[in-house]
Amino acid sequence: MNEVLARGSDRSHDDQAKVEGAAALSDAHEHAPVHQPKRHDSAHLHVAGRAPYTDDLPEPPGTLHAYLGLSTIANGRIRAIDLEKVRRQPGVRAVITGDELSHNDASAWQIGDEPFLTTGKIDFLGQPIFMVIADSRKAARHACAHAHIQYDEEAPILTVDEARDAGGKTVIDGMTLERGDADAAIAGAPRKLTGSMLIGGQDHFYLEGQIAFAVPGEDGTMTVYSSTQHPSETQMLIAHTLHRPAAMVTVEVRRMGGAFGGKESQANLFAALAAFAADRLGVPIKIRPDRDDDMVATGKRHDFRADYEVGFDDDGRVHGVKFVYGARCGFSADLSGPVTDRALFHCDNAYYWPAVRAVSQPLFTNTVSNTAFRGFGGPQGMMGAERVIDEVAFATGLDPLEVRQRNFYGEGDRTTTPYHQQVEDFILPRIIDELLESSKYEHRRKALQEANRSARGFKRRGIALTPVKFGISFTATHLNQAGALVHVYTDGSIHLNHGGTEMGQGLNTKVAQVVAAVFGVPLEQVRITATSTGKVPNTSATAASSGADMNGMAAKIAAETIRQRLVDYAAEEHGVPAEQIAFRESNVLIGNREVLFSDLVKEAYAARIQLSSTGYYRTPKIHWDRASGKGHPFYYFAYGAAVAEVEIDTLTGEYTVERVDILHETGKSLNPAIDIGQIEGGFAQGMGWLTTEELVWDEKGRLRTHAPSTYKIPVASDMPREFNVRLADWARANEPTVFRSKAVGEPPFMLAMSVFHALSDAVASVAHHMIHPRLDAPATPERILMAVERLRAEAKTES
Structure with missing residues (x-):
């Protein structure tokens, strides 16, 4: 040539x-x-x-270290505070309280509901009250324990049910999505049912915790090395705190050791306080909480209670559905508004609801303010959708997959979402067909059901196939x-x-x-x-x-x-x-x-x-009107499906994930190796959320699962014994995205719903699939065992 x-x-x-x-x-x-x-x-x-990482950066001479003093009650007021003993501890250079901050607002929206350091009202156990600056992190941490604080304590509101019973105070206005007349559709349907489901929260458990390192520069400038997902927001919050123009503040991020949403807004408090102390003392300041304090004092995935009412027919087709999603948001708004909005955006998952009304309740509780987490409310919304489909399948005696397919989005008038966006690229039928063939789902399901019927031992197996349709874009249009x-x-x-x-x-x-x-x-x-x-x-x-x-x-x-x-x-x-x-x-x-x-x-x-x-x-084409509940909030949808097979021990509730088959599309993948890694990792994290990762607060509002010893993320032995992951390499973005690729960060997380529903299928087998287990998430071994015992008792009563 x-x-x-x-x-x-x-x-x-x-x-x-x-x-x-x-x-x-x-x-x-x-x-x-x-x-x-x-x-x-x-x-x-x-x-x-x-x-x-941030903690590895060389520390200039004179660097000091900060640590936060946290509240020991969940609800009340500070009656008296004595920090003199703190100040006298070896190595302590300064103690800073909220009264010294003229701009004492860490809230993401700057609405004044989340102080950096509270000065009177205590809203959750672990709320920052003061900050110690010392020669070493150890000295600062040790000094915090010498504070003497007296409180007027009140009973805390800790759960969604308690929040509703106390009047249903919200941290921000909820939202309603509505299309058609759901009440009339349900009333006119041949069959109907109601139910509810508790969906647990999740700690981000990033390997690198929250950290910030502030270095003052010449003429009032400030450089902050922060483990943040949102450098510009962190920059602006620091600028507000220091009363400087944003141009005098630089925020730099080379890499984070994990974040998953936990560093979208929650990193701001640490960065701004480090900058304030650095400006006050004129020396570099580093702040890094211990893992325990990090887990206690920072927000998590929102717990939800999903209440539902559905009308359907004997063929398993839904006529109308209503949802109410109540969320434990904590004491401040943080990102709870858009998180609960996105839950409603995904109350359909892959299904066309002919008539639907979905309502969000972002409820105030005396717990840490919950925040963004991979999927951003979408997973909780989709769990509600999948529970409805599963309930209809049990009520009609049909295979859950058959009910899923009968309610899929389709053509003609079956393309409109609850928020009135059209689904123009619904490729799930092809994904399902290919996955059914590659996983041999139907053959395995029949074999498994026969084995369960003839089983004389205490082991039962379950299998499930669940789809994912996930909208891509910020629903706050200006962020795109x-x-x-x-x-x-x-x-x-x-x-x-x-x-x-x-x-x-x-x-x-x-x-x-x-x-x-x-x-x-x-x-x-x-x-x-x-x-x-x-x-x-x-x-x-x-x-x-x-x-x-x-x-x-x-x-x-x-x-x-x-x-x-x-x-x-x-x-x-x-x-x-x-x-x-x-x-x-x-x-x-x-x-x-x-x-x-x-x-x-x-x-x-x-x-x-x-x-x-x-x-x-x-991003083009997107628009959204929250007040009317109508618009085109997503540029496109990402699709995938997973088949999971599990085995449970009916004597102990313990279980293993035997096999998982995933087929997921990323458009024309920019990097197949990275995308497959994201699918595997997202699935593992989603499986942890729905099976082992349980957040437990006691009646005083104290987080009991605040360390690796008490909070169980998935480990190697929890992973599927056979794990098959493929990309649907024929898929292409229907919009002119970058080289026709699609997003892969969040959508694979929801593939883990297959494991949850496989566990439900295994539990249901002890009552010959005549009674829905109505499992709550996470499906821990304890919950599995209790469900098995309950179904056996109910089956015996009915017989």
């Missing part, structure tokens, strides 16, 4: 065809760095233990924007910065692949740098599964701007049409010449062509 290209401009028609073929080949290769299973950019550093910064240096190397944060999910790698694809260079040629508010301003949180979608597109736009400048220069300099210029494999094809990318960059620099650009992207 190079010989052909070397012949010059006097080419025959055959030669021209070869050149056009070369250009086409170039286009085919242009995207080579994307859609490939590239390793995580920091994987080698993680494995070697050389990836620096992103920026990026790309520099090309004269040696051809590329500097990339964007507004997303890396928390282990591979976002930086994916965005770098996009930039490498635009320039036709190897991935290794793109250098990713720490997220900084000083480089890309006004960023949205890395959340809502939109990190790669938005930041990848912003980086693509920035890179394409530079590439177009290079094309324009090359076309003019070499006298060839722009369409005959292509970038591939570190080279640039310019008509009949092929030059190194780095050589073209040097030429362009010498010709004074700008080699730097910003990129900006805002």
Whole structure:
């Protein structure tokens, strides 16, 4: 091919065809760095233990350490506080209380309901009251224990039921979604039922806890290294706290050791208090709570109670449904409004409800203010939908999968969601068909049911297939924007910065692949740098599964701007049409010449062509009117399905997950290796939420599950003995997303509903599937055992 290209401009028609073929080949290769299973950019550093996190940063001379003094009651007022003994402890340099903060508001919306350090009212056990600054973290922590605080204590409100009984005070207004007349549809249906389900919360249990390191600079500036998912929000909150313009505050995030939503708003308190202390004392300040205090003092996934009423027919088709989702939100709004909104957005999961009304109740409780967590309320909403489907299946005696399929979204008038958005790309039927075949679901279900019927021992097996339809976008429309910064240096190397944060999910790698694809260079040629508010301003949180979608597109736009400048220069300099210029494999094809990318960059620099650009992207088509409950809040939907098979011990309630088969779509995956890893990890985390991870508060409001010894996340032995994960590689985004890929952060989390329903199926077998187990989540061994005993007793009574 190079010989052909070397012949010059006097080419025959055959030669021209070869050149056009070369250009086409170039286009085919242009995207080579994307859609490939590239390793995580920091994987080698993680494995070697050389990836620096915030706590690993060198501490300048004079660095001091902060620790928080926490309340020991859940509800009441501070009657008297004596911190003199705290101040006299060795190494203590300062003690700061809320009275010293002229801007004492850590709330995400700046509505004044969440003080950094409370000055009077105590709303949960573990609420920060004061901060100690000392020579070492150990000294600061030790000093906090010497506070003498007297309280006027009141009985706390701890659960959804208690909150309702106390009048149903909410931390923010709830929302109602309605389409059709649900009351009339239920009343007119041949059959109807009501029920409720408790859905537990979940601790984020990130490997790296909350931490911030504030370093004061010249002339009142402040740099804060924070483990935050939302650097711009953290920056603004610090600026408010210090009464400085945002331009004087820089927040930097190289990487986080996990976050899962727990660092979207909750990191702000630690960053702002560290900055306040650093500004007050004029020295660097680091703050990092112990794991126990982190779990006690920071928000979690919301507990929900889902109440439902459904009308249906003997064929298992739902005619109308009503939901009320009550959420334990804690003492302040935090992100409970959008979390409970998203629960309603997903009260349909994959199902068309002909008539529906769904209501959210974001309830005040004397517990830590709950916050964002992977799925952001969507999983709780979907659990309500799946419970309704399961109840209908038991009531009609039909296979739950058959009932699911009969109620799927379809064509014609079966495409409208409860929030009046049309489902235009419903690909679940194909996913289900392929998964049924690959998992041999029907054969295994029949064999399993026969084995359960003939079993003489105490083991029972269950199997379930559950679908996932998850909406992608922030429902707060203004957050659907992103920026990026790309520099090309004269040696051809590329500097990339964007507004997303890396928390282990591979976002930086994916965005770098996009930039490498635009320039036709190897991935290794793109250098990713720490997220900084000083480089890309006004960023949205890395959340809502939109990190790669938005930041990848912003980086693509920035890179394409530079590439177009290079094309324009090359076309003019070499006298060839722009369409005959292509970038591939570190080279640039310019008509009949092929030059190194780095050589073209040097030429362009010498010709004074700008080699730097910003990129900006805002998600199109989306809009939402919360008041009317109507709009187009999601850019697209992501789909998947899972089959889980479990075995339970009916004498102890213990169980094992025997096999899981997953088929999930990520559009045209930017990086299949990372996406499969996210699917596996999301599934494992979702399984933990629904099976082992139980949050327990005692009657005083004390969190009893506040450490690895009392809070059980999944371990290796909890994973499926056979675990098959595949991408639906035929799927493509129906919208022009970045290289037609789709989000993968949150949707796989809900695939774990299959495990919960398989456990329910196994429990139901002890009563020959005549009684619905009505399991609550998490389905711990204790709950499994109690359900088994209850079903046996009910079956005996009925017989």
